[in-house]
Amino acid sequence: MIRTGVQQMARGLCQIMRREISKGNFNNNIRQQMTPRGTLQFPWSSINSVRTMAVLPWPFAFQPRDFSLPNTSWGSDMRRLYEHYNSQCEVETDDGEKKWGVWRRLPSYNRSLKYATGGVYLSKIIQSKARLFTRNIREQGAAFEYVVFVNKQEQKCVCVFQAGHLLEGPPGHVHGGAIATMIDTVTGTHATYLSGPVMTANLNINYRSPIPLGSTVLLTCSLDKKEGRKTFVSCQVTNTDSSKLHTEATGLFLSITMGHLLGG
Amino acid sequence: MIRTGVQQMARGLCQIMRREISKGNFNNNIRQQMTPRGTLQFPWSSINSVRTMAVLPWPFAFQPRDFSLPNTSWGSDMRRLYEHYNSQCEVETDDGEKKWGVWRRLPSYNRSLKYATGGVYLSKIIQSKARLFTRNIREQGAAFEYVVFVNKQEQKCVCVFQAGHLLEGPPGHVHGGAIATMIDTVTGTHATYLSGPVMTANLNINYRSPIPLGSTVLLTCSLDKKEGRKTFVSCQVTNTDSSKLHTEATGLFLSITMGHLLGG
Numbered sequence: 196m197i198r199t200g201v202q203q204m205a206r207g208l209c210q211i212m213r214r215e216i217s218k219g220n221f222n223n224n225i226r227q228q229m230t231p232r233g234t235l236q237f238p239w240s241s242i243n244s245v246r247t248m249a250v251l252p253w254p255f256a257f258q259p260r261d262f263s264l265p266n267t268s269w270g271s272d273m274r275r276l277y278e279h280y281n282s283q284c285e286v287e288t289d290d291g292e293k294k295w296g297v298w299r300r301l302p303s304y305n306r307s308l309k310y311a312t313g314g315v316y317l318s319k320i321i322q323s324k325a326r327l328f329t330r331n332i333r334e335q336g337a338a339f340e341y342v343v344f345v346n347k348q349e350q351k352c353v354c355v356f357q358a359g360h361l362l363e364g365p366p367g368h369v370h371g372g373a374i375a376t377m378i379d380t381v382t383g384t385h386a387t388y389l390s391g392p393v394m395t396a397n398l399n400i401n402y403r404s405p406i407p408l409g410s411t412v413l414l415t416c417s418l419d420k421k422e423g424r425k426t427f428v429s430c431q432v433t434n435t436d437s438s439k440l441h442t443e444a445t446g447l448f449l450s451i452t453m454g455h456l457l458g459g
Numbered sequence: 460m461i462r463t464g465v466q467q468m469a470r471g472l473c474q475i476m477r478r479e480i481s482k483g484n485f486n487n488n489i490r491q492q493m494t495p496r497g498t499l500q501f502p503w504s505s506i507n508s509v510r511t512m513a514v515l516p517w518p519f520a521f522q523p524r525d526f527s528l529p530n531t532s533w534g535s536d537m538r539r540l541y542e543h544y545n546s547q548c549e550v551e552t553d554d555g556e557k558k559w560g561v562w563r564r565l566p567s568y569n570r571s572l573k574y575a576t577g578g579v580y581l582s583k584i585i586q587s588k589a590r591l592f593t594r595n596i597r598e599q600g601a602a603f604e605y606v607v608f609v610n611k612q613e614q615k616c617v618c619v620f621q622a623g624h625l626l627e628g629p630p631g632h633v634h635g636g637a638i639a640t641m642i643d644t645v646t647g648t649h650a651t652y653l654s655g656p657v658m659t660a661n662l663n664i665n666y667r668s669p670i671p672l673g674s675t676v677l678l679t680c681s682l683d684k685k686e687g688r689k690t691f692v693s694c695q696v697t698n699t700d701s702s703k704l705h706t707e708a709t710g711l712f713l714s715i716t717m718g719h720l721l722g723g
Contacts (some may be wrong), residue, residue, distance in 0.1 A: 262644025306627065317631055321673040324601075324624040328634035331602070331625035337588075338595070360588040361595040363570065364643075367581055368590035371647070371659040379628075379635040395635040399663045409585040 223267035242363035259428035263303040268336020275350045276355040280344040301343045328381055337361045343381060345388050352385040354414040358406060368405040375400055376444055377414060378430050382446035384418040385425040400444040411435055424450040483643040527567040532600020536675035536699045540619040544608040564627055565607045569594035593644055601625045607645060609652050620680040632669040638706055641678060642694050646710035649680040650690040657690060657712035664708040677698055688714040
C-alpha cells in the first residue's frame with residue numbers, strides 16, 4: 196500500500212496522540228483539561244507542538260473558542276454570579292503580588308480530542324462534524340450558557356447555567372433531559388477533577404420544581420465519597436439565591452483509562 | 460386601557476386556549492397529542508378552528524412538520540426498524556378493509572402549545588423562539604432523529620433513535636445527557652399515553668456501555684405499576700437487534716393538570 200508523505204505524517208501524529216491517551220495523559224471526559232495536581236492551564240499548553248498539531252485541525256492549529264467566557268447573551272444574573280466566583284479565582288497579596296484564589300474557572304470547548312476515537316468506527320463525515328452536545332449551537336444564548344468553577348479546598352464545584360429558548364420541554368420550562376445533561380456535565384466534571392478520567396455509571400435525578408425557560412440557575416456539587424474506582428457526587432439545582440430547589444441528583448462515576456473507551 | 464381590535468381578538472383566543480388547558484383537555488407534555496382513548500389523530504384535528512388559530516401563528520395557520528417521518532439522513536437501520544413497526548400500524552382484514560394494527564406511530568413537532576405558558580413569565584423573544592429541546596436543530600440527521608411507536612395492548616412503547624454528530628460526549632460516543640434526554644422523552648411519552656398529563660418526578664439511569672456516535676439504538680419502555688397519581692415506567696436502551704444493553708433506566712411520573720404547570 197502506497198502512502199503519500201502527508202498521509203504518513205498524519206498517521207504518525209495520530210499514533211503519538213493515541214499513545215499519550217493510552218498512558219492516561221489526557222482527561223478522557225474532554226470537558227476540561229487539567230494537570231494532575233488540579234491546577235488549570237490553557238488546555239493545549241501542556242502538550243508539545245507535535246501533539247497539538249494532532250489534536251487541532253492539521254496543518255493550521257488555532258485557538259479554539261472558550262465558551263465559559265461571558266458573551267452578550269448573558270443576563271444580569273449570569274454575569275453577576277460569574278463575577279462573584281471569577282473574582283475569587285485570583286487574589287492579591289499584601290505585597291501586591293497576584294496568586295490563585297480558592298476557586299478556579301474551567302474553560303470549555305466544543306470539542307477537544309478530534310482524533311481520539313481509536314477503536315470506534317466513525318464515518319469521516321461524523322468524525323469531522325462531531326461537536327460536544329452542550330456546545331453544539333452556534334447562536335449565543337439559544338441553548339446551554341454555562342460556566343463551571345471548582346474549589347479544591349472544599350472539594351466542591353458550582354456551575355452558573357442560563358437556559359436558552361431551544362431547551363424547552365413542558366411549555367415555558369426547561370426540558371428534563373436538558374437539566375439531566377447539565378447535571379451529567381457538572382457532576383462528571385467534578386468527579387474528573389477529584390479522581391481523574393471517569394465515565395458516568397449512574398445518575399439518579401429528582402425533579403422538584405420546573406425551571407422557567409430563559410432563567411439562570413446554580414448547580415452545586417459536592418463529593419459524597421470515594422470507594423476504589425467509584426466516585427460518588429451529589430448535585431443540587433437551585434435558583435440564583437439558593438432559596439428554591441429545582442432538582443437534586445446523585446452521580447456515580449467509575450475511574451477509567453482511555454483504553455476503556457477506545458476498546459484497546 | 461385602550462386596546463385595538465386585533466389585540467382584543469388575540470387576547471380572546473389566548474383566553475379560550477388557556478381555559479381548555481386548565482380543563483385538562485390538552486396533553487401537557489406536548490410530546491404527542493392523543494384523544495382520551497389513546498387513539499391517534501392529527502394533532503390539531505380535535506381542536507376547532509378558533510383554538511387552532513390560537514395555537515398556530517395567527518392569522519396564518521399552517522401544517523407543522525412531523526419530525527417522526529423518514530428523511531434522507533436516516534440510515535439503513537433507522538429505516539428498517541421504522542418500516543418494521545410502521546407496517547404494523549395499519550392492517551388489512553380478509554374483506555380488504557383497512558383497520559388499526561397493534562402499534563401506533565406518534566407524530567412529533569418542534570413545539571405545540573405556543574401560548575400555553577400562562578402563569579410563567581417569559582420574554583417575548585424567548586416565547587416566540589422557543590423550541591422543543593429534542594427538535595431544535597434544523598439540519599437533518601445532526602442531532603436527535605427518532606420515532607416513537609406505542610402498543611396499547613401490551614402497554615409498551617418503542618423508540619428508534621439515531622444519534623447525530625452534534626450529540627457527542629466522550630470522544631466518538633453519545634453524551635450521557637443526550638441519552639438521558641431520550642429516556643426522559645420516551646418514558647414520559649409512554650407515561651402520558653397510559654395516564655394522561657404527567658411530569659417527570661424521578662429518573663434513575665444506569666449507563667452500561669457507551670453508544671457510538673452516529674449509531675441507531677432502540678429504546679423499549681414498559682409499565683411497571685401505577686399507584687394513585689404515580690406511574691412507574693422502565694426503559695432499556697439496546698442496539699438494534701437487542702443483543703447489547705447500552706443503558707437501563709426507571710422513570711417515575713406524577714399525573715398533573717395543566718394548572719400545576721401554569722401555576723393557576
